[in-house]
Amino acid sequence: MSEYIFENKSEEREFRRLQLVEAANDSTTIALLQALGIQPGWHCLELGAGAGSILRWLGNRVGPEGLAVGIDKNTTYLQDYLSPPIHVQKIQFLEVSITQSFNLIHGRYVLIHNQSDLDILHKMFSLLKxxxxxxxxxxxxxxxxxxxxxxxxxxxxxxxxxxxMFRNAGLDPAYALSLPRxxxxxxxxxxxxxxxxxxxPGNSPMGRVMGESALVLEQEYCRTGLCSPDDIQQYVKLSQDSSHWTVYHSTTSVIVRKAFI
Ligand SMILES: C[S@@+](CC[C@H](N)C(=O)[O-])C[C@H]1O[C@@H](n2cnc3c(N)ncnc32)[C@H](O)[C@@H]1O
Structure with a gap:
């Protein structure tokens, strides 16, 4: 199991970074979740709940008759989400020993950080109704x-x-491309x-996430030998410049179903 690249970083900075990840991506995620017809009373699982915005959204949608379980090995930022229907578990994905099954499972930006991604997916398959x-x-x-x-x-x-940096950690920077297969x-x-x-543009939530990540992971980026601290400074400056447009990366979202047998 690889160590999550943002582990052991400042809590305050990581909380801010996770909130920017949410600001950059939640509208897309929520539109996709809404289209799935989520109902009051459903049991939902949020894999790698991070700073908790999607877990909170799931909790609101399933209501008091439902259940929204958030799993993360770091639950520091989930302390506001500790009342039903939301339940938080501080645990590694592969160590989860939940016996119940779920109507819906969501995970965003979690598999790319795990060498044991296929084992995690098998586990998620077994946890889905x-x-x-x-x-x-x-x-x-x-x-x-x-x-x-x-x-x-x-x-x-x-x-x-x-x-x-991802390759050196035994991970795939192009993870999305293998996700459907x-x-x-x-x-x-x-x-x-x-x-x-x-x-x-720079200064957008995505630009700011990437700038923050570069500051937090400066040593890891520079250790690859492919960039210098000056490059990081310049990158961060552009990530804050609203007249500078760039493609930071892409995100693939895949909706899947477990067949009735
Ligand atoms: C990049 S963050 C994404 C957070 C959230 N899903 C989002 O998109 O806003 C990845 C999260 O997954 C958690 N995580 C990664 N691998 C994990 C594992 N094997 N077990 C439990 N949590 C894990 C990290 O602690 C972190 O909170």
Missing amino acids: PGGVALFEEPDFTSATLTDLPTESSQGRVNRAICQ KLEQVGFAIERAQSIMHLC
């Missing part, structure tokens, strides 16, 4: 594209360093898949 639905959303960092800068620029070097391999039936290219 027959006929149940799941939404998995994962990034592809190799799709970062420069709009008006040469490849040999700070931003180009930092983009390459991000990908190499892996979901089918585990037994899920794919209902819908969509990809969003995050072409964003």
Whole structure:
């Protein structure tokens, strides 16, 4: 099992970064979840609940008759979500010993951080009720594209360093590209898949997430040998410049179902 790359970083900074991840992605995730017809009384599982916005949304939708379980190995940012129908479990995905099954499972930006992604997907398949639905959303960092800068620029070097950092950790920076195949391999039936290219200006939530991540992970990026602290500074500056547009990465969202047997 690989260590989550943001483990052992400042709690305050990580909370802010996770909230920016939510600001950048929740509208897409919520539109997809809404289309799944989630009902009061449903049992839902949020994998890697992070700062908790989707867990809270699921709790509101299932209401007092339902259940929204949030799992994360770091529940520091979930302390406000401790009353029914929300339940929080501080545990590694593969150690979860829940016996009940769920109508809906959601996970965003979690599989890319785990070498044991297939085991996690098998576990999620076993936790889904027959006929149940799941939404998995994962990034592809190799799709970062420069709009008006040469490849040999700070931003180009930092983009390459991000990908190499994942490879050095035994992880796949293009995780999204293998997600549909892996979901089918585990037994899920794919209902819908969509990809969003995050072409964003600096100072947008996505630009700010990527700038914050670069500051927090500066050592890890520089350790790849592909970028320098000066490159990080320049990258962060552009991530705050609202006149600078770039493609930071893309995200693929896949809706899958477990067949009735
Ligand atoms: C990039 S954050 C995404 C948070 C949230 N899903 C979102 O998109 O806003 C990944 C989260 O998954 C958790 N995580 C990653 N691997 C995990 C594992 N194997 N077991 C439990 N939690 C894990 C991390 O602690 C972190 O909170």
